[in-house]
Amino acid sequence: MSRQVFAYIKHSAGEVEDSAYELIKVAEQIDPQAEVTALLFGTGDELDKACQQAASIYPQVWKVDKQEHSYPNAELIRPQMMNLLPADAVVLASFDTFGMDLTPGLSVKMGSSHLADIVGVEGMEGDTLKAVRQEHGGQVHTHVTCDMSSGAILSVRGGVFPASEGGQSGQVVDKTAEAGDVQARRKFLEVREAEIGEVDITKEDILISIGRGIEEEENIEIAQELAEAAGGVVSCSRPVVDAKWMDKSRQVGTSGKTVKPKIYLAMGISGSFQHMGGVKGNPFIVAVNKNSKAPIFQVAHVGVVEDLLEFAPTLTEKIQEMK
Amino acid sequence: MNILVCVKRVPDPAENEIEINKDGSDIDREDLVYSVNEWDNYAVEEAIQIRDQHGGSVTVVSVGDEDSEEILRREMAMGADQGILVSDDAFQGSDGLGLATILKSVAESGNYDLILAGAQSDEGAAQTGGMLAALLDYPYASLVNEIQVQGGDKLQVGREIEGGNQEVNEIELPCVLSIQSGINEPRYVGIRGIRKVSGVEIPEKGASDLGLSEDQVGEQAARVKRVDYFHPEMGEGAEILEGSTEEVAEKLVELLKSKGGLK
Numbered sequence: 001m002s003r004q005v006f007a008y009i010k011h012s013a014g015e016v017e018d019s020a021y022e023l024i025k026v027a028e029q030i031d032p033q034a035e036v037t038a039l040l041f042g043t044g045d046e047l048d049k050a051c052q053q054a055a056s057i058y059p060q061v062w063k064v065d066k067q068e069h070s071y072p073n074a075e076l077i078r079p080q081m082m083n084l085l086p087a088d089a090v091v092l093a094s095f096d097t098f099g100m101d102l103t104p105g106l107s108v109k110m111g112s113s114h115l116a117d118i119v120g121v122e123g124m125e126g127d128t129l130k131a132v133r134q135e136h137g138g139q140v141h142t143h144v145t146c147d148m149s150s151g152a153i154l155s156v157r158g159g160v161f162p163a164s165e166g167g168q169s170g171q172v173v174d175k176t177a178e179a180g181d182v183q184a185r186r187k188f189l190e191v192r193e194a195e196i197g198e199v200d201i202t203k204e205d206i207l208i209s210i211g212r213g214i215e216e217e218e219n220i221e222i223a224q225e226l227a228e229a230a231g232g233v234v235s236c237s238r239p240v241v242d243a244k245w246m247d248k249s250r251q252v253g254t255s256g257k258t259v260k261p262k263i264y265l266a267m268g269i270s271g272s273f274q275h276m277g278g279v280k281g282n283p284f285i286v287a288v289n290k291n292s293k294a295p296i297f298q299v300a301h302v303g304v305v306e307d308l309l310e311f312a313p314t315l316t317e318k319i320q321e322m323k
Numbered sequence: 324m325n326i327l328v329c330v331k332r333v334p335d336p337a338e339n340e341i342e343i344n345k346d347g348s349d350i351d352r353e354d355l356v357y358s359v360n361e362w363d364n365y366a367v368e369e370a371i372q373i374r375d376q377h378g379g380s381v382t383v384v385s386v387g388d389e390d391s392e393e394i395l396r397r398e399m400a401m402g403a404d405q406g407i408l409v410s411d412d413a414f415q416g417s418d419g420l421g422l423a424t425i426l427k428s429v430a431e432s433g434n435y436d437l438i439l440a441g442a443q444s445d446e447g448a449a450q451t452g453g454m455l456a457a458l459l460d461y462p463y464a465s466l467v468n469e470i471q472v473q474g475g476d477k478l479q480v481g482r483e484i485e486g487g488n489q490e491v492n493e494i495e496l497p498c499v500l501s502i503q504s505g506i507n508e509p510r511y512v513g514i515r516g517i518r519k520v521s522g523v524e525i526p527e528k529g530a531s532d533l534g535l536s537e538d539q540v541g542e543q544a545a546r547v548k549r550v551d552y553f554h555p556e557m558g559e560g561a562e563i564l565e566g567s568t569e570e571v572a573e574k575l576v577e578l579l580k581s582k583g584g585l586k
Contacts (some may be wrong), residue, residue, distance in 0.1 A: 069513045075463065095449075097484045100442070100449045100453065100465040100466060100501075101453070101463070101464065101466075103450075104453025105453045105454065105457035106457075107454070108423070108453075112557075113547055114454070114545040116447075133447075134445075134447065135445060136334065136341040139341040140343055140554070141555050142549050143549070143550040143551050144548065144549050144552065145548050145550055146547050155453050171518045175351045184462070185462035185498070186462045186464060187459075187493045189399060189491040189493055190491050191484070191489065191490050191491070194487035194489075206585075208426060210338055218362060230584065231585060238505070241505060248487055249487075254485055254486075255484075255485065256487045258486070262582065263579060263582060284584065286578075292563075296427070297563070298560045301561060302561055302578060303561030303563045303564065304575065305573070310568060314569060314572045315500075317572075318576045319579075319585060322576045322580075
């Protein structure tokens with residue numbers, strides 16, 4: 001019997017997120033015969049539009065249309081999914097800020113296995129899935145096995161699996177009544193938009209980006225001097241903002257800004273996927289890091305294995321001499 | 324408010340380059356520098372600040388071997404009132420659910436209004452808090468970057484979502500929250516602070532103390548298992564510039580010029 005696989009599809013303003021195109025490919029890699037159903041929670045015209053788009057990717061689409069889903073609240077959606085899904089369902093969701101809210105608890109409530117943040121699928125052996133994850137900030141990969149005999153909830157890293165080209169003409173089924181009415185002990189109030197700082201790093205062509213390797217707040221000056229010489233501005237990764245050394249508006253990453261520079265000079269940045277998720281537009285990436293194993297060297301075009309505190313001042317001098 | 328904070332001892336990401344051992348069964352643990360998981364440290368600081376404003380207590384718990392006592396002591400030096408070390412050979416090989424099951428027993432053996440965990444740790448699964456909440460049947464919010472206590476039985480919490488935006492929610496107590504880094508500025512702990520708590524007794528609990536059996540925790544119960552560690556065959560990766568610092572800098576300037584990267 002083929003496995004029933006469900007993909008939780010995030011959408012906003014009537015459009016599905018890119019992950020919708022990737023999750024079906026993950027399902028196919030797990031089981032080419034799988035019956036894959038897209039699950040969409042939302043309300044009104046925007047939900048219907050997103051469902052139409054999902055039906056161009058998935059053979060079947062289930063929608064739950066309730067006013068309470070105008071903004072997704074995992075505490076409401078989780079019990080409704082339990083009402084809808086067969087107990088041994090395989091559920092795919094993306095490993096993002098909503099997935100982290102939804103999937104760990106869903107696995108417990110459904111009595112299913114939970115496998116988070118997969119970056120590769122090796123295949124099935126009986127009811128056991130073999131998959132690939134990363135640990136220690138992407139410095140090492142692991143093979144993991146997941147017993148799917150009583151169902152499994154898998155969260156999937158975005159942007160690492162291929163994207164489906166669509167071309168399906170799936171059927172949209174209204175499952176609103178079956179989802180049932182549930183009470184949540186968590187209520188969504190509002191979204192507060194991030195502030196735009198005095199420098200808008202999303203509009204800059206040259207970014208000198210610093211991470212944990214800057215070591216101390218005083219050393220940021222080294223990056224500023226380099227940025228001035230190169231005609232760019234300083235951006236940063238999460239640890240620099242966490243330490244309150246730079247404003248949040250300077251942070252590149254999925255939880256910060258998405259930038260599209262021509263040159264991205266990453267100094268002392270290990271290159272976690274959350275950070276690289278904010279670097280778009282295929283810039284020329286230069287990595288300076290004293291750890292030759294840092295994942296950033298896998299995505300950079302050019303690498304320098306040196307301590308940025310030594311290298312940056314020399315680079316500044318050379319730019320001033322040679323430009 | 325009585326707060327339980329779950330903390331883990333991990334290789335310090337600022338101090339280590341992670342290598343894999345010879346047979347790929349583990350990372351190379353020789354000469355690793357360990358510390359408390361960064362996210363957990365923010366969670367402890369947040370708990371201390373809430374206690375100082377609203378009263379109550381902060382308990383830190385760690386599941387691990389005896390070495391985990393040092394991080395419990397460190398967090399107590401920060402200001403946590405008590406520590407619990409949960410340690411047993413039977414816990415070896417537990418998966419995420421096994422760990423959450425252990426923590427559930429700890430939570431139920433106390434009287435906690437609020438349970439905090441770091442948003443993620445060295446394994447990067449970001450699952451402990453969410454699983455624990457579901458096991459306890461408490462409401463949950465992940466990636467919390469702001470907490471305000473509202474009257475007796477509610478919190479207003481901010482969650483960090485994509486784009487650096489903040490999603491604001493109201494959540495009922497008791498609840499579980501996973502804490503995002505940057506929520507506060509964790510206080511500095513000096514050697515003197517740690518010395519002050521060096522004599523404090525930290526109770527140790529095992530499987531039988533917590534009423535846990537082999538079909539619930541450990542290798543046998545695990546449905547998710549790590550098979551091995553490996554380095555994948557990557558594409559070419561970056562072209563590494565070789566030479567003295569000066570030579571490398573010169574090469575890089577030429578490259579940047581050719582890419583139109585210098586104005």
